[in-house]
Amino acid sequence: MTPRPAATPSTKPAPGRSTLAAGLVGVLVLPLLGAADPARAGLPGPAAPTRDAAIACTDAPIGFASVNAVGQSGTTGGAGGPTITVTTAAALEDYVGRAGPYIIRVSGRIQVDDMLTVVANKSILGVGTSAEITGGGLQLGSTTRPGNNVIIRNIRFTGAGDDSISVTNKAHHVWIDHNDLSDGYDGLLDIKRESDFVTVSWNRFHNHSKSSLVGHSDTYTADVGKLRVTYHHNFFDGTDQRHPRVRFADPVHVFNNYYRNNALYGIASTENAGLMVEGNYFENVAHPIYVGYDESGPGRVVERNNLYVNSGTPQTAGTVVEPRTFYPYTVDAPASVPGSVSGGVGVGKVCA
Known part of the structure; x- marks a missing residue:
């Protein structure tokens, strides 16, 4: 990749609020589809209702998930594939692991x-305000089945036995938007093992210690040159640490997030991350910000x-690659x- 210019610290104020910057790469359409035809699509099980206001949106990610790279034009998820609705763990596991694009609507509490393995070209979208995945989580990809071009929106994640969402195994072009994550075992959202071009937006993290890790470990140097992630408009609400904690990545872009009552720290940049x-x-x-942490x-x-209130x-320290060399943003x-963040994050607010 052509070297990017570095950014240096600036005392100039950032631009004020405005409409979404023009020029975002690709427009994601979460379509207003009619009921799918299981016979024609070769699919068993129920079809989607004719429309759902909670997920029927025309919009696109801001940040790294919007970038054309690695042979992928932005992040489109399951666009163009059949739309199905799942209400059981068995159906969810089946469809997230199927080859090809699918728009998978999660209805109710599952x-x-x-961890359920999600493979490439999937949109996993909660229906209304009650979609929930509990007891486990979603892992994007395996070592043999990539989890590229995946969208996860409008779902409550609770009580995971491991991570709630794990972006791993070289997954790229992932958009995690308008979810509510709490009360897991390990990380609520971890991004690691050479994953790249990820946007995390408008999510609420709460009732947990370790929110979001970027980079597998201090010795996993294969992450160098990867792990480009944008965090914007997330609410880290009383969580203790990792908002995010980052190794090796350059750049990770953290803007317009709300940090409240984070007991250990807000952000940690380690192992030469930018x-x-x-x-x-x-x-x-x-x-609020550490340079280096623990070992x-x-x-x-x-x-x-930034504003630092109480x-x-x-x-x-140092200089960082300027995110604006990759994508426009305001x-x-x-x-x-x-x-804006406390009122806009979480489930049921995708079109707000």
């Missing part, structure tokens, strides 16, 4: 026992135009973040 942190609102966070070596952080002083005024 109890799973383990983080651009801008337009965020930290409230009651004693250590991990230091990373790099550029921070600009919070400590952020650590910064940063909201950080003072507006608590209201």
Whole structure:
């Protein structure tokens, strides 16, 4: 890849709130499909209703999931494939693991026992406000079946026995949007093992310690040059740490997120990772940004135009690749973040 120019710390304020920047690559359509024809599609089981306002949207991710790269034009998920509705763990496991594109609508509460492997070209979309996956989680891809071009939206994840969502095994072009994640065992959302071009947006993380890890371990150097992730408009609501904790990646772009009452720290950049942190609102966070953490070596952080309310002083170091060299974006005024983010995150608000 052609080398990108580095960004340096800036005291200039970020742009104010405006409409979505023009020029996003690809438009994702979560279509208003009529009932699928199981016989024609070769599918057993129920078909989707004619429309659902909660997921019938025309929009696209901002950030790394929008970038044309690795032979993929943005992130489209299961667009163009059959639409089906699942209500059981068996059906969910079946369809997320099938080859080819599918738009999979999750209806109601589904109890799973383990991590379900999601393979390429899937949209996994909660119906209404009651879609829930509990007891287990979703793993994007295996070592032999990639989990590329996947969208997960409008689902509540609770009580996972491992991670709630694991983006792993070289998965690329993933959009995780408007979910509610809580009360798991390990990480609520981990991105690792050479995964790339991921956007995490408008999610609420709560009732948990370890929110989101980027990078498998201090010794997994295969992650160098990968793990490009955008976090925007997420609510880290009382979670202790990893919002995110990052190894090796450059850049990880963290903008317009709301941090509240995070007991250990907000963000940690380690093992020479490069983080651009801008337009965020930290409230009651004693250590908003660390450079290096625990036994991990230091990373790099550029921070600009963040607000620190009853919070400590952020650590910064070095220079970082400028996200704007990859994609356009607009940063909201950080003072507006608590209201817009707390009111807009989570399930049932996809079209808000």
